[in-house]
Amino acid sequence: GMSERQFRRYRDRYEEAGDAGLLDRRLGKLSTRRVPAEAIEEMLELYRHRYLGWNVKHFHEHLLRDHDFSWGYTFIKTQLHAAGLVERAKRRGAHRRKRERKPCEGMMLHQDGSRHQWLAGGPMLDLIVTMDDATSTIYSAFLIEEEGTVSSFQGLLETFVAKGLPSSLYSDRGSHYFVTLKAGGTVDKIRLTQVGRALGRLGIEHIPAYSPEARGRSERMFSTLQDRLPRELALAGIADIQAANRFIAQTYLPAHNARFARPAAVEDSAFVAADPQQLAQILCIEEERVVARDNTIAFARLRLQLPKSPIRHHFVKATVKIRQYPDGTLAIFHGPRRIARYMPDGAAIQDTCPIRQVA
Numbered sequence: 346g347m348s349e350r351q352f353r354r355y356r357d358r359y360e361e362a363g364d365a366g367l368l369d370r371r372l373g374k375l376s377t378r379r380v381p382a383e384a385i386e387e388m389l390e391l392y393r394h395r396y397l398g399w400n401v402k403h404f405h406e407h408l409l410r411d412h413d414f415s416w417g418y419t420f421i422k423t424q425l426h427a428a429g430l431v432e433r434a435k436r437r438g439a440h441r442r443k444r445e446r447k448p449c450e451g452m453m454l455h456q457d458g459s460r461h462q463w464l465a466g467g468p469m470l471d472l473i474v475t476m477d478d479a480t481s482t483i484y485s486a487f488l489i490e491e492e493g494t495v496s497s498f499q500g501l502l503e504t505f506v507a508k509g510l511p512s513s514l515y516s517d518r519g520s521h522y523f524v525t526l527k528a529g530g531t532v533d534k535i536r537l538t539q540v541g542r543a544l545g546r547l548g549i550e551h552i553p554a555y556s557p558e559a560r561g562r563s564e565r566m567f568s569t570l571q572d573r574l575p576r577e578l579a580l581a582g583i584a585d586i587q588a589a590n591r592f593i594a595q596t597y598l599p600a601h602n603a604r605f606a607r608p609a610a611v612e613d614s615a616f617v618a619a620d621p622q623q624l625a626q627i628l629c630i631e632e633e634r635v636v637a638r639d640n641t642i643a644f645a646r647l648r649l650q651l652p653k654s655p656i657r658h659h660f661v662k663a664t665v666k667i668r669q670y671p672d673g674t675l676a677i678f679h680g681p682r683r684i685a686r687y688m689p690d691g692a693a694i695q696d697t698c699p700i701r702q703v704a
Contacts, residue, residue: 380416388414388421389428395580401431403573406604444561446479451511451615453478453552456500457560458492459567464589465579472574475500476566478515479609482602483566484508487590494521494539498628499671501543505624509616513550517560523553543627547619569605630669636660642667642677647691651677654684 347355359367391412396404401422408414408421425431447453455478458471471492475485485503489496501514516522522540523532532553537545544551554560577597583589634642640659642649644667651660666678673689686694 380420384414385424388416389424389430392425392430396576397430399576400572401425403576446562446610448479449609449611449613449615450477450479450482451509451617453513453515454484454504454511455515455560455563456497457517457563457567458496459571460492461571461575463488463575463578464584464586465575467584470586471496472567472570473497473500474563474566474570475504476563478562480606481562481566482606483598486570486593486598488586488593490586492519492521494630495669495671495673497521497540498543498630501540502624502628502671505547505619505628506621509614509618510547510549512615513552514544515552515554515560518553518555522551539630542631543629546627547624566605570601573601625670626668629671632667634665634667636663636665638662644675645669647675647687649675649677649685649687649691650693651685652693656682660684 355367388408391408392399392404396407399407402418404425405418405421408416422431426433455476456474458473460469460471462468463470463472468490470488470490472486472488473492473496474483476483484507485500487496487499489499504511518525518532521538524536524538524541525532541551574593574597578589578592581592581596583592632644634644636642636651636659638661640651640661642651642665649667654660660679663679665684668676668678670676674694675687675689675691676683677685677687683696686696688694
């Protein structure tokens with residue numbers, strides 16, 4: 346409806362100017378909220394010369410955080426589309442039902458790796474990520490030349506020391522996670538890998554994924570990381586693995602988790618506290634060896650000479666355990682006692698206590 350007063354207004358304007366008098370008088374006037382053309386061009390130049398190739402949401406976050414722009418996401422997207430700098434998104438396929446998340450943190454972790462050119466102009470590298478199923482919080486992420494047992498242990502150790510032991514770990518069926526009798530087949534639950542042995546000792550259930558779709562949460566997470574992380578590393582001028590891993594741990598992960606992690610359905614935790622020293626003795630490569638007649642042990646193309654021991658003249662023909670830790674250092678144990686330590690190249694490390702018992 347229309348008030349009597351407004352009707353009289355329109356009547357007077359029609360009598361004065363005919364049909365033109367009924368038009369909205371704001372037509373043709375510039376809005377007082379209109380963004381200046383100079384500011385739009387400044388934003389477009391920023392995108393062209395500093396953020397080219399970034400997705401709109403990622404670019405918009407940096408505009409708000411680093412460049413004192415306050416415009417909405419939709420306005421930025423419209424301007425980038427109009428300038429031909431960003432293509433319009435393709436229509437998505439049919440929706441598929443996602444697997445329900447675990448209700449609270451620590452019930453299930455995902456660990457996976459993604460091979461990608463993470464550093465601009467650099468080689469292909471693997472990014473190893475350990476993530477919570479309930480919240481999508483990434484607890485550990487780092488670059489390495491090639492994914493394997495050592496990188497899996499590193500990610501698990503970082504996570505378990507920081508958070509505690511989870512109830513289960515979900516991973517693909519890579520050879521460092523599971524033994525499979527034939528490609529694409531079911532996993533062997535009797536013959537365990539180094540990772541399987543360690544998880545078993547810690548009482549953590551190890552769940553294999555049997556299809557890429559089953560790892561959908563990890564796949565979506567890596568899609569986000571592949572889109573954002575290389576651009577953040579390039580923007581920070583980082584070109585080597587060591588600097589990249591410091592940046593990921595100290596700068597990128599806190600921002601990523603603040604942006605993408607979500608609250609768990611239940612405000613509780615399934616993590617169980619663990620002793621970091623014990624974890625270090627379990628989350629490592631462990632193999633048995635028989636000491637040779639010259640009191641040495643062969644391991645990974647190294648010949649390790651056992652030092653003199655105060656408890657026996659030699660260890661010839663004795664069965665010992667050798668452990669290789671994620672940092673590459675080695676230790677030899679006879680029963681519960683550590684009898685020697687070595688650098689990754691096999692150089693002996695002098696212990697202040699020549700015989701050390703490890704619980």
